Amino acid sequence: MRNTILVGPMGAGKSTIGRLLAKELHLTFRDSDKEIEAKAGANIPWIFDVEGEAGFREREHAVLVELCQQDGLVLATGGGSVLREDNRQALQAGGRIVYLCTSVEQQLERTARDRNRPLLQQANPRKVLTDLMRIRDPLYRSIAHIVIETDERPPRLLVTEILDRL
Numbered sequence: 593m594r595n596t597i598l599v600g601p602m603g604a605g606k607s608t609i610g611r612l613l614a615k616e617l618h619l620t621f622r623d624s625d626k627e628i629e630a631k632a633g634a635n636i637p638w639i640f641d642v643e644g645e646a647g648f649r650e651r652e653h654a655v656l657v658e659l660c661q662q663d664g665l666v667l668a669t670g671g672g673s674v675l676r677e678d679n680r681q682a683l684q685a686g687g688r689i690v691y692l693c694t695s696v697e698q699q700l701e702r703t704a705r706d707r708n709r710p711l712l713q714q715a716n717p718r719k720v721l722t723d724l725m726r727i728r729d730p731l732y733r734s735i736a737h738i739v740i741e742t743d744e745r746p747p748r749l750l751v752t753e754i755l756d757r758l
């Protein structure tokens with residue numbers, strides 16, 4: 593058995609859905625952002641501050657490769673994990689990939705009060721999310737086995753749909 597890997601933008605619900613899905617499948621849930629933080633002994637804003645986005649992406653790459661080599665995980669990935677070609681290859685080799693496709697509107701609602709996402713600590717998060725989506729949506733789609741529309745749909749329903757389609 594390989595892993596079930598959730599990809600998608602910030603605020604797509606990857607962690608919430610991943611946790612529920614892991615419970616249903618009796619598998620272990622892992623979150624690549626949490627692994628990065630644990631290994632660094634620091635939170636993501638600190639890593640961005642001190643090492644820059646490039647430093648964070650190196651850490652993200654190492655963690656993704658390590659997690660994708662395991663088996664039987666439900667893995668929630670950071671929104672930027674699809675940016676690197678070598679990450680996309682590792683994810684594809686790692687298991688079934690589910691893209692949680694979410695509108696910018698919904699992402700904004702879910703991330704509005706969040707201080708833990710450095711890329712959104714700017715004057716115009718709507719523009720940031722829109723620009724990121726333009727670049728990343730084709731990348732998510734290029735590796736996804738299953739695309740799930742998440743807008744206006746409760747996590748439990750999404751989990752049922754994913755289970756049906758896995």
Ligand code: S3P
Binds near residue numbers: 671710711
């Ligand atoms: C990022 C998304 C974040 C986190 C980091 C960068 C991105 O994860 O990895 O802040 O580039 O979209 P979530 O998608 O879990 O918020």
